[in-house]
Amino acid sequence: MLEVVDQKRQEERALVDRAIQRDQEAFGALYDMHVSRVYRHVYYMVGNAAEAEDLTAQAFLQAWAAIERYQFRGAPFVSWVMRIAHNLGVSHLRSRKPGTELPEILVDQSREGNPEEVLQRQAEGDRVREAILHLRDEHRRVIILRFVQDLDYREVAEIVGKSVPAVRVIQHRALNALRKQMRPSEQESAATG
Numbered sequence: 001m002l003e004v005v006d007q008k009r010q011e012e013r014a015l016v017d018r019a020i021q022r023d024q025e026a027f028g029a030l031y032d033m034h035v036s037r038v039y040r041h042v043y044y045m046v047g048n049a050a051e052a053e054d055l056t057a058q059a060f061l062q063a064w065a066a067i068e069r070y071q072f073r074g075a076p077f078v079s080w081v082m083r084i085a086h087n088l089g090v091s092h093l094r095s096r097k098p099g100t101e102l103p104e105i106l107v108d109q110s111r112e113g114n115p116e117e118v119l120q121r122q123a124e125g126d127r128v129r130e131a132i133l134h135l136r137d138e139h140r141r142v143i144i145l146r147f148v149q150d151l152d153y154r155e156v157a158e159i160v161g162k163s164v165p166a167v168r169v170i171q172h173r174a175l176n177a178l179r180k181q182m183r184p185s186e187q188e189s190a191a192t193g
Contacts, residue, residue, distance in 0.1 A: 009076065016077050019067050027067065031060055034078045037149055038085045044144045045089035047133065055092055059085035075158035082149070082159050086141065131181040139174030146171055 012033070018026035038059055043052035063070075063081050070080055132140055138160070145156045146167075153164045160167065 012077055013072065016067075016070065016072075019064075020070065022067075027064055030077060034081060035060070037078060038081055041082055041144055041149055042085050042089050044129065044132065044148055045086070045140075046092060047129070051092065055088045056085060058088055062088070073158070075155055079151075079155050079158045082145070086159070090137075127182070131178055134181060135174055135177055138170055139177055142167060142170045143174045143178065 012030070015026045015030050015033075019030060035056060039052055039056045042055045042059070043049065046052055046055065059081055062084050070077070132143055135143065141160060142156060145151045145159060146153075151159070153167050157164045157167045160170075162170070
């Protein structure tokens with residue numbers, strides 16, 4: 001398993017080296033490797049598919065424009081692009097006027113099965129996403145990177161600019177905050193009970 005990971009890192013590093021030399025094909029391969037991960041991260045930040053697509057594209061354009069300045073520091077290339085994407089997402093959220101947009105309703109048409117189950121899964125997913133969006137920025141960022149993006153602690157630490165132990169503490173606090181948010185209120189449980 002470690003051999004496969006090492007091989008992938010070496011392949012990625014070779015692509016990055018070629019991209020630094022302005023090889024568009026190599027950068028295109030890096031884009032293909034990481035675009036869905038970056039998009040998911042941005043989508044969880046902004047909550048709108050069209051905006052997430054635009055911001056993801058902007059992140060990769062900025063990465064391409066600055067590729068000569070990229071330096072290997074032990075973290076994968078995707079960490080660098082994620083930091084760019086995150087900063088774009090934060091800027092975008094700050095520029096939004098509050099209350100000007102309705103939340104987007106997403107229907108996963110790739111799933112088959114009982115429509116009630118699909119709606120129930122979607123409602124639960126929406127509830128979790130809404131709870132994540134109400135976390136403090138630092139907590140939300142760590143939760144998205146760890147559990148939506150499935151990054152390890154070291155990669156998250158590199159992206160957020162903290163130590164691995166600090167990321168573990170932030171994750172612990174964020175999960176506690178999420179648990180509190182996800183617990184049904186006493187009024188709701190009394191009404192349904």
